[in-house]
Amino acid sequence: MTEAIVNQYWTLLADRHDADAFQTLDAAYREPQRAYHAWGHIVDLLTKLDALGSLATRPDLVAAAIFWHDSVYLTRDPDGRPRTDPENVRASAALFERHSRFDAVEAQSIHDMIMATASHMKAKATTEHYPGFARDLDFFLDLDLSSLAASWAIFERNLDDIHFEYGWVPERAFYLGRVQMLESFLGGGESLYRLPETRALWLEPALANLRRAQAELRERLARPASSA
Structure with a gap:
């Protein structure tokens, strides 16, 4: 703290x-x-x-x-x-x-x-x-939602921290849930952020992070279950 x-x-x-x-x-x-x-x-x-x-x-x-x-x-x-x-x-x-x-x-x-x-x-x-x-x-x-626009290293760490909080969930099920969450954010498009000032600051890096995370999680899910 x-x-x-x-x-x-x-x-x-x-x-x-x-x-x-x-x-x-x-x-x-x-x-x-x-x-x-x-x-x-x-x-x-x-x-x-x-x-x-x-x-x-x-x-x-x-x-x-x-x-x-x-x-x-x-x-x-x-x-x-x-x-x-x-x-x-x-x-x-x-x-x-x-x-x-x-x-x-x-x-x-x-x-x-x-x-x-x-x-x-x-x-x-x-x-x-x-x-x-x-x-x-x-x-x-x-x-x-501003953390969605963090540097990729921080964004990735945040995902890992959330994974820890859901450590009891089977890994594949967790990844499926994260993909759904990412898709819901991406589906918001420009309305992900509500104010023009925050949109100007955070929208572009947030969407880039969300797309990258979505692609990486989909790649993991495409692997055989034992390696996902």
């Missing part, structure tokens, strides 16, 4: 949470089953928010959504049942609500940003909680 950026933004938010909130987050993002969905992801998004904060009307609320959006992350339940992304998102939103001391409008805004990650590409603001909320929600979702 890069403490400086975390401390910078938590200082803005601490008095709008209960006393146990940060300890809860810290324990969550250090859980041993995590690799990608850990503090590194949160630091990455906060760092980008810091650089692009002028795009947000309420960067403080975007920061709160960043802190809480993956606060619950399991790929399977203790009984072995696969856990869906929407289940994790709902649990993350509920955990935020448990520790929130934001006013009603702010809390609902953060809740809706968190919940938007359950459907990501299809999500949109249904209520303009404050002037600029819809754009803030779009900005937050763009930040959450």
Whole structure:
């Protein structure tokens, strides 16, 4: 964890949470089953928010959504049942609500940003909680997908980290699932990123990474099952 950026933004938010909130987050993002969905992801998004904060009307609320959006992350339940992304998102939103001391409008805004990650590409603001909320929600979702535009080395490492989180899934099934995910992102085309500013920054490298990863995974899947 890069403490400086975390401390910078938590200082803005601490008095709008209960006393146990940060300890809860810290324990969550250090859980041993995590690799990608850990503090590194949160630091990455906060760092980008810091650089692009002028795009947000309420960067403080975007920061709160960043802190809480993956606060619950399991790929399977203790009984072995696969856990869906929407289940994790709902649990993350509920955990935020448990520790929130934001006013009603702010809390609902953060809740809706968190919940938007359950459907990501299809999500949109249904209520303009404050002037600029819809754009803030779009900005937050763009930040959450910004790692798709990382250098290939980082992109590949992120895929490996997600593979670790799904280590219980048979390898071939995991690759099939990743191909489907990549295809869903590629299917979005230019709408992968919502804001013109983030699209200009991230769309081209993200699509290049997605196409390269798709080709490599398809090549693996074309091999005999024992070598995939």
